[in-house]
Amino acid sequence: MSMLPGPMAITAPTEQMREKGLEEDEIRKMSMSATHPGVRQRLWGAQARLDPTVSYEEFTFWAKVEREMEMxxxxxxxxxTSGQGVMGAIKGYFNLNAYEDDKTKNDTSRSLQTHEEVTQWSKDEKTPVIKDDDGTSPIAPSGTHDIDAEWRQASRALRTATWGGIFYLITTDILGWGQTxxxxxxxxxxxxVGIFILMGIAAGVSGWMIWRTFLGLDSSRFPVLSFGDPFFRLFGPGARHFINFTQALQMFLTVAVVLLGQTQLIAQLGESVDLCYIVCGIIAVVVSIASGYMRSLKHLGWFCNLSVWINVVSFIIICVAAAKYGPDPTAxxxxxxxxxxxxxxxxxxxxFVGTPPAEYQQTDANLFAAKFNGINSMVYAYSGAxxxxxxxxxxxxxxxFWKAVFLAQAFITVVYVFFGAFAYSYYGQYSYATITQTVKPLSLQVLSNVLSLLTGWLAVFLYFNVGMKTVYIEVGQEIFNAxxxxxxxxxxxxxGLGPVYWIIAFIVAMSVPEFSAFTNFVGGLFSLNFTYSFSGVMYLGYAIQEGARLPGEGFDPYTGQTIRHDTGISRWTRGFMKNWYITIPVTIFTGAGFAASGMGTWAAVLALESAYGPGGSLTTSWTCTNPFSS
Structure with missing residues (x-):
């Protein structure tokens, strides 16, 4: 049944009429004292998304309304945009200006309407009153704070991206092509080839599950803004804190991974002067600290666009150099x-068509572990979810969104398989994790490394910015009242905290002797779970919550009360069994993700042990020995 109103409007309930002229604090006191159990006056928007007094049913109620309005x-x-031909339709679909211009021609009261009979203003309350199909249950007639046309228009104005633009953003994940x-x-x-295709399909499925959960929980009133928000609404604040902590830790270790990669690129560029390796690391972290003083991402939009073309140029250079000159085995x-x-x-x-033998493996002589190291790198390349x-x-x-995610994952998978197989055909066992360091001759290697440095520093800043903001907002502001x-x-x-963050990441990076094994560790323990396992947990929780609903349960927009007949394990069991055709496959998918994470992390730890142990790469970053100098 549609949540949108029928053709007739009704006056506000008596309870709301009594509120007219009262201050918000007085209304809140009435609600808390049960004098008036009406709709609670809340903050809306970003500040309200984590309100502990909002029930799951209320989140989903407004999400359904939001989706219908969007449709x-x-x-x-x-x-x-109809009647403009094929090119006109395409241009109109990817350009919101025509639609927005039309909206602004209408007065504020019309800006909220979804069809002719949907919303009409109550003359005495100045409130858009919305009714259901049967003429009952108005959505929220409680004064100017509910479905306020101007407020929603401003809120929606912040959402301007099209699926074409999101496709472009997701395909920037193609930065992982260098590891293929x-x-x-x-x-x-x-x-x-088989695992690349399988993981690409699984990444698309994960994106679909995140998308479905988002649609069920997000609204202009209670927006979903971060990966932890759905976990808060499905499992409570403890789950959100765990996700936020894990996300911040992943971002921190990713910064350390990229710093180590930058250090190696600088060291190879400085091999002719035997540049001290720890100096290379200091150069990398100093440049990173300087970029960290920017708190906003908006100033880097042009560089993000440029980085895509830099990667296209690097892609072509490496393919040509690989076919013509073969590998530089040093790295x-x-x-x-x-x-x-x-x-x-x-x-x-x-x-090799099958798994290369131990003597041709770069990170581990244990072939089972070696295969999982490869899978970890594969997951790292897909970790955009x-x-x-x-x-x-x-x-x-x-x-x-589904159009963007499936087209982007298909495109990324094709590029990964083509470039990986092509470069491996010419580089073989010398295909290093940072492929630009395998390029010959020296002139093209220098050019490729410089281009990789530029895109790498962009990645360093992006990961730092997201990770540091997560720590600052979720820990500093929420716990320590920063x-x-x-x-x-x-x-x-x-x-003040930025340099501390960088220095700790620098210490971690310089303490790891083997770049690819460290990358695989982060990929196995974190990237794999965020790409596959956690998205499965998120959607599983949503499917169970939806399946657990009983007749007569739900959110009452008149009173602001949620009706729920039971709680606890019985409710979760009922939800799981009712939607078994969804919950069982998702449980298997999620379990496979966690299992792969465990085995991948184990393989990465074995590779790190091999690097540290006898016969391993003992070129720790705390020495001055440049591993690329002869």
Missing amino acids: EEGRRMKAL PYVFANTGYGLG AVNNGILPKSWATNPVPVKT LLFVAFLSEMRQPLD PPITTRKGKWLWW
Whole structure:
């Protein structure tokens, strides 16, 4: 049954009429004392999304209303752009200006309407009164604080992204293409192609599950803005704190991973002067600290666009250089377990359809562990799902997100498989995790490394910005009452804590001797779970909550009360069994994600042990020895 109103409007209930002229505090006191159990006066928007007094049923009630409004807005937009030919329709679909211009021609009261009979203003209350199909249950006739047209218009104005724009953002995840030949060096052609396709499909499924959960929980009143928000609404504040802590830790370790990669690139660029390795690390962290003084991402929009073209140029350079000149084995040999003599007297390139034998493995002689190291790198390349909630929160029509996620994952998978197999065919066992360090001749290697440095520093800043903001807002502000980041005091505190964050990440990065094994550890323990396991947990919780509903339960917009007949394990069991055709496959998917995470983390730990142990790469970053100098 539609949540949108019928053709007739009704007057506000007597309880709301008594509220007219009262202050908000007086209304709140009446509600708390049960004198008037009417709709509670709340904050709306970002400040209200974590209100503990809002029930799951209320979140989903307004989410359903929001989706129906968006569908009607989409129909109006389609009508405005019809009759313009194929190119006109395409242009109109990706351009919101025509629709927005039409909306602004109407007065504020009309800006909220979803069809002719949906909303009409109550003359005495100045409130848009909405009714259900049967003429009962108005959605929220409680004064100007409910479904306020101007407020919603302002809220919706912040959501301007189209699915085409989100497709572009997701495909920036193609930055992972540089690791794909290394995956094939661990797994061989057969397993490499198969797992790339399987993981690509699974990443699309994860995006779909995040999308479905978002649609069921998000509204303009109670927006979903971060990965932890759905967990708060489904499982409570403890689950949200765990997700936020884990996300911040992943971002921190990712910063350390990229710092280590930047250090290696600088070291290879400075090999001709035997530049001290720890100096290379200091250069990397100093540049990173300087970029960290920017608190906003908006100034980097042009560089994000530029980075895509930088990657296209690098892609072409590496393909041409690989086919014409073959590999430089130095990076793969000196930073792994391949025989050290191969750095100066390399054996011929060799490729394998099946898993390469131990003597051709870069990180671990244990073939089972080696295969999982490759899978970890594969997952690391697909690990964009962590940002999907943020992307959805910016969309004007989040119902269209599925188009972006499936097209983007298909495109990324094709590029990954092609480039990985192509470069592996010419580089073989020397396909290092940072593929630009395998390029020959030296001139093209220098150019590729410089381009990789530029895009790498962008990644460092992005991960720092997201990770540091998560720590500052969720820990600093919420637990330690730090000043808001937008204030003067908050700005100075941000600037003071930023270098501390970088220095700790620098210490972690410089303590790891093997870049690919460290990358695989982060990928196995964190990226794999955020890409596959946690999205499964999120959707499983949503499916169970929806299946547990009993007749007569739900949110009453008249009184602001939630009716629920039972709680506890019996409710969760009923929800699981009622939607068994959803919950059982999702449970298997989620369990497979956690199992893969456990095995992948174990494989990465074994690789780190091999790097630290006898015969391993003992080139720790705390020495001055440049591993690329002869």
